[in-house]
Amino acid sequence: MQIAIIVGLILAILWFIEKMLGTPMVIRPIVVSTIIGAVLGDLQTGILVGATLELVFMGFIQVGGAVPPDVLVGAGLGTTFAIMSGNGADVALALALPIALLAQSLKVIVFIVRSWFMDFAMRLAKEANIKGLITLNIAGLLLQSAMYFLVAFVAILFGSTAVEAFVNNIPEAIKNGLEVAGGLLPAVGFALLLLPMMNKNNILYFLLGFALFAYLNLPVLGITLFGVVLAFIIVFEMKGKQGEVTETNTTDEEDLFDV
Amino acid sequence: MSEKKKLNKDEKKLMREIFWNSFMLEASYNYERQQALGFSIGMWPAIKRYYKTKNEQAEALERHMAIFNTTPHVVTTITGVATALEKEASENPNFDKSIINNVKIGLMGPFAGIGDSLFWGTLRIISVGIGLSLAQQGSILGPILFLLLFNVPHMLTRYYGGVFGYKFGTSLMGKASSSGIMQKISKGATIVGLMVIGAMSASMVKLQSALVFTVGEEKLPMQDYIDQIFPLLLPLLYTLFMFYLLKKGKKPTTILLITIAIGIGGSLLGLI
Structure with a gap:
């Protein structure tokens, strides 16, 4: 009961902070799981679970109107259940994924409900009532925070025994498979990040970053610095039709690697 | 309106309010x-400054209630441009006010593109990368460093983006060029983002392939050969495969489930 209330409050407050402070990333698993670990008395597991879940959920971000799986609920409940049942990152992952997928539709409902608020917002705008607009804006946010509290509270209060039984009955072979899948899942995230950015003309830069790590084992920060220098050279230093050089290279590479 | 003029005291206060x-x-x-x-609330510092009657204020608020969407971390740049335009609109009776929303719509797309690849795609990924390496060892510094690395540039962009947008919007009134800079930033951000x-x-x-060929007495693990030619070839192919499926219009949730199935299936069959 206590845990249900505390975790519910954590999720609600984190979401409130996230949207009151301009999306500072406090609802990412690396933060959420750590806080829940600290509150449940197992900070170490919380941090480790956060690291695992962050990798898997990296690509699930809300860009534009598309609603991704709900990482806050997934990481929050996955971590809680894993710690309560005395398990670690693997179990947290196995639970967080389906929970995040299930919770996805809750956000959609909130977005629809808040669409109804907009008529009211237009009326307030017509009266130049700025206090009313701000209040309405925060009320919309509180509605979503309350939803998160409720979901976590109900899920933990009624779900923990069922979840525990479920976790203890996962066969070993499936657990191994989940571990392999856990290693593959970041690929989905990276592909999602690439989707709006990458095309035939610039896939070369992606391959360059990949090869610098694969062959030279450079740290990611180092590769970033190379990228900044390269971008500066290409964008500001080279004049005229520099695009042609990269384009011919690109087609060569692509024939080799395009699946 | 000169381009590089220093902000006066009230304008500096305005910048803080926009922030x-x-x-x-x-x-x-x-x-x-x-x-x-949220955007129309963000325009309030400009609206209350430039419009004194309730009718004018209401008209401006309604104008900014038009559908809007961009990356949250870079919004102040657009707010800054719109603020400069509202200022012009309030001073110049011949100003066509429909320009304000047209400029906003013209900016929100490119800014979402730049903002998403800079903040979600690049800065967040770098912060995760550094935070993660510490968190994987169980260090509390991981999440803390992650938040700091992301939010210090975030806050700076939020403040100075507003200043830049306001100055840019003011100069836009003078000459309509200098938009080439946006394309350059966009291209540069894409290059860095892709490499990261x-x-x-x-x-x-x-x-990793778990396949082992047995030729006579000798065991030949497949992965050893791959490593000699192109280490990490399989992760590369898999990532590109996911990209290809998304490009073909498959839903993220679908390929997520496909991946889990491949992971469990492949491991049961002893392939990976």
Whole structure:
């Protein structure tokens, strides 16, 4: 009961902070799981679970109107259940994924409900009532925070025994498979990040970053610095039709690697 | 209106107000108008300054209730441009006010593109990469460093983006060129973003072949040969395969489930 209330409050407050402070990333698993670990008395597991879940959920971000799986609920409940049942990152992952997928539709409902608020917002705008607009804006946010509290509270209060039984009955072979899948899942995230950015003309830069790590084992920060220098050279230093050089290279590479 | 003029005292105060009013952009995100409610609240510092009657203020607020959507971290740049345009509109009776929303719509797309690849795609990924390496060892510094690395540039962009947008909007009134800079920033951000995502997928996607060929007495593990030619070839192919499926219009949730199935199936069959 206590845990249900505390975790519910954590999720609600984190979401409130996230949207009151301009999306500072406090609802990412690396933060959420750590806080829940600290509150449940197992900070170490919380941090480790956060690291695992962050990798898997990296690509699930809300860009534009598309609603991704709900990482806050997934990481929050996955971590809680894993710690309560005395398990670690693997179990947290196995639970967080389906929970995040299930919770996805809750956000959609909130977005629809808040669409109804907009008529009211237009009326307030017509009266130049700025206090009313701000209040309405925060009320919309509180509605979503309350939803998160409720979901976590109900899920933990009624779900923990069922979840525990479920976790203890996962066969070993499936657990191994989940571990392999856990290693593959970041690929989905990276592909999602690439989707709006990458095309035939610039896939070369992606391959360059990949090869610098694969062959030279450079740290990611180092590769970033190379990228900044390269971008500066290409964008500001080279004049005229520099695009042609990269384009011919690109087609060569692509024939080799395009699946 | 000269381009490089220093901001006066009231304008500096205005910049701070734009900064503080910008944070609630997505508090009431919804399908009908997306971030419009948050954006019109962000325009209030400009509106209350430039329009003195209630009717004018209401008209301006309604104007900014039009559907709006961009990356939250870079919104102040657009607020700054719109603020400069509202200023012009309030001073110049011949100003066509429909320009304001047209400029906003023209900016929100490119800014979402730049902002998403800079903040979600690049800065967040770098912060995760550094935070993660510490968190994986169980260090509390991991999440803390992650938040700091992301939010220090975030806050700076939020403040100075507003200043830049306001100055840019003011100069826009003078001459309509200098938009080439946006394309350059966009192209540069894409290059850095792609290289970082390339490096991150190489370091974080794990896929190894468990296949072992037996020729006579000798055991030949497949992965050894792959490593000699192109280490991490399999993670690369898998990431590109996922990209290909998304490009073909498959839903993220679908390929997520496909991946889990491949992971469990492949491991049961002893392939990976």
